[in-house]
Amino acid sequence: MRMSWTRQPFSRRHALTAATGLAAGTVLPLTGAPRAAAAPAQGPAHAAAGEYTNPVIWQDFADIDVIRVGNTYYASASTMHYSPGAPVLRSYDLVHWEIAGHSVPVLDFGAKYDLNGARGYVRGIWASSLAYRPSNRTFYWLGQIDFARTYLYTATAVEGPWNRLTTISTPYYDAGLLVDTDDTLYVAYGNTTISVAQLSPDGRTQVRTQQVFTTPSSVGTLEGARFYKINGQYYIFLTRPANGQYILKSSGGPFGPYTMRQVLLDLRGPIPGGGVPHQGGLVQTQNGAWYYLAFVDAYPGGRVPALAPVIWTSDGWPVVQLVNGAWGTSYPSPAVPPPPRQVTPMTGVDTFTGTALAPRWEWNHNPDNTKWSVGNGLTLRTATVTDDLYWARNTLTHRIQGPTSTATVQLDHSAMRDGDRAGLALLRDSSAWIGVKREGGATRVVRVGGLTMDSNWNTTGTGYELASAAVPGSRIWLRASADIRPGAARPGTFSYSTDGITFTRLGPDFSMGNDWRFFMGYRFALFNHATRALGGSVRVTRFELSTP
Template structure:
């Protein structure tokens, strides 16, 4: 992932890597000889009952790094300004995923990450790397923040506890971490000019760094490094945003020299209306089969992961297995299906902590929220700007369409408070409760917008309202995030949880990519006059049709 404006070059490849999409002559993987270079559509159509469909997760988990430890797969993704950051997902079959935790518990990178004197929208954590180090039986996460420093976090298990291990003064842009066979740590990084750094044994600093590859001008930009040692070769997996994937190969060690091969370019993807599968990483199964987990630009929902099998040519280049010349909408299951905790469903906030599916918009003020018998939110900020309000907590939208419903108890709200359920991005809308003069009003507001520097330019327009009796109200948003759909959201409320009334006009979600992250459902409570108001969210439900 890049935050720069890139001009994509025309298709090009070094002579040494030409012809890599020819039929595979497998040498890697115990069952590689059983795979085909392209599956016919008739075969693909029979996979519905015995296979999986792409995207494997229809939620926003971009800048994929994927690793296998024993028989378990782990997946790390970008979270930008959301806290905790760098989620870790877990799977036993590469298709069904659940939350394990977060590699970065708190965004300890400056006051702007607390919404203190500024904001960190589209800053923070992106294109970082996760790996496992057998020598000390620890997980490692590495990523640069704000082009200033690179941070290393470690944990004894993917679930945590995660702690900051080191701060390195070097900036490893789009880092890819390799734990070599001799336990040496290397990082591949850079944009267009790709470098490799060797870290100290304790991962606290740099021992050596060299430029190992300069991308030919006809290829354009390469970035998003993932670093591997496979079959005696070193590989740096690189994306050409947002329409290609290339790979560098060295048989002479981690510092090269490297030759380049094209993995895919302008390939039709599995999400109607979505982009080209790219970026992400390679992973093998315990049986020796290989897969590529990429992501697909699928706004307004974000960037969603897609999986495809990979074989290898006789001279060690990966080949993505296609269906009628495209990334398949479905493939056979890599492993027997394994049940995991679903990413959608009901949360009544009974535990002492939030489920890791929740992430705050910037760091929360932990003194004014708690769980147990619901999620209780005291107002943390006096503002008329939702983008500046602390303690807004979010969940990723589920595609292709999904509905979020909360039960909000607001008897302890103060006049001027605003609490409810939002669709949060750089163009936002919400439905919520606005107490005034002893009565409760449910309002629908849209038009909350940011400019390209992520400054608020509009705090929104009230489009409809309705007076309700009592302090308990159900608030609901239904969102259609299909890239080829109408990108509409509808807002409704109820006083009994049975009969819902639509409120306000449909809201059209923004499909521009510059914010990078997709829309999220967000629960908020902020003051416009004085602190002290309290709400209790008794229940949250994320459902699909």
């Protein structure tokens, strides 16, 4: 996870000096062809039978940690100010993924995460770690919040319930949790200065922490630690944001000494217009093959996962298998057992039946749970009196599917009150929406733009109407289409329907920017807030996310 960074000058052929103050800490550039296997041949633009294409998930899942437990793969990702936080993804083949649950059920880290007097935009759940401990058959999630302390959550199933096990006063920045073969818990963490901590057997306290590596100035920043023990040696996998990946190796134990090699730098990625794959994790399949699941900066959509095979040199260093000198658009599919079932699609229809939201949904900050319900559709009662959507509680978000996708919502607005605003937004630090305004007993569908934040995430624009139309009846269909191909600002469009069949465009295209500094990509968002008094509500009876 990065808050700010500067690209450092680097020569691929330059031999780096030893890390300052580290005994035997020599730094070796990784050059030449690996001795274990040859790179695969050039793949087609679209996967043939027995191949997969990148990105394996074209949705916003960043700072990935990935593990395998038996025949199942799990991954965790950053969610910042969205709640619940730290989604757990599940796959049986490393290619097809579903969202199984969230490791952090509520962001109970202070009032700002409730939009109570302060806001937590671009805070909250950053790069964190997911691990499994065979001795007690328990999943562990570990991450620091607000540079203040570290939180550790556990569950016996990724669907939950997840419970907080402990807090630790040391903030383990960009942590990687290792369950060693002797069941000891270690954490690698830090930015530029990399440390390792040992936890108590129950995981509740810190036993020891020690600096193990200082990044050479010629490399710049290293962070995003992932911690492994492979063939008796310890590895700390580190990212150089946002264009490189490095690895430290120790034969002397978890506290070092460590040597370093470059894994990749300025590598062409698999998404046109996107960035360099980095800051992910290594995982081994059941048959011994290794893969690297990284993310690609791909704004305005966010940071999306890409998968590549990895081999190891005879002296124990990982090498990403390339296609014509780049991270491949396609590779042979991992050889794994047949899946026990198909994973749940991340697109499709939700009619909000049952007693809980599907895990594909996350709130913008914590919701007021007295003001929403599911069962017979999703009911959103007004939870905030404000003219600023960025302050409105109970705004429910859904990731956008790339490269282009459309969200369509059926909305019953009969219980809205004067001054209420409800609708469907494209939400980020510059936002727009289509929705319903109730004023003087009359209802209009409006297209609103000009919702903006500054670089400190303070509101600089609360929005203004760009177009409107009268709305008969009590139901309306709202639609937002988003192009999130990276490399440039992309258009979002809005339309509405009174019968669910014929849609009418409303207002101009909305330009979705591709700046990285908000970190999270654009999302579709359902909202209902009051500008005068609480008491109104809307009901979403159907949400559909579709692709061309």
